[in-house]
Amino acid sequence: MDSLIFLVQYVEFYLVKRPKYRIFAHHFIITDTMENTIFITLEPYLAQWLKHEFGGISPIPIRRASAEADILRLNLRTQPRHNGYKRQLKPGPNQVEILLPKFKLKDTRNNNYLTAHGEKCLHECIRTRFRVAIWKDLYTVGATLTRTKESVEHWMVAHGIEVDDKNWNTLVKMLQRCRANYCPNHRLTNHKSSKHRKKF
16 A cells, blocks of 8 residues: 555656656556455445444555455455456445455455455454444443433444444344343343343
């Protein structure tokens, strides 16, 4: 990414003296950027949260040393060459565009096709990261319905998630499943109002 930014800055400086090459250079920069992106389908709440986590930048830059980057490194391939295949250039419904990190042993200018297995693993990794984030912030929520409603809504707003019935219900059910799993193991404080409180 740094090398691309340097290239853009150099080209902009060069074009001050060579204006006739502006169209060619602009096409080169856009093409080079598109070769380093992929598209992945996510649930609306997950896509909104992921974009917010990276400051609303699109395409979303994946950190090089992250678990997501490791999944990409293992599952990126060259574009298929069989008849009938057409490379995707624009995001479809419920899709986000992801900027591929640079790998020492895999050139993403050529290896920019994510396999179906890789997309499934990447989706699950992002979803797991989301569950960890919401559980860390809201693990004590659930004493009363009013408290749950207000706390979840505030958390959604703070993390760029649209507050609607579908998103809210999805997040509340996710929290309920986490509480059901962890409360028997005494991972929560013993609030008498919690129906999941461990019985002695």
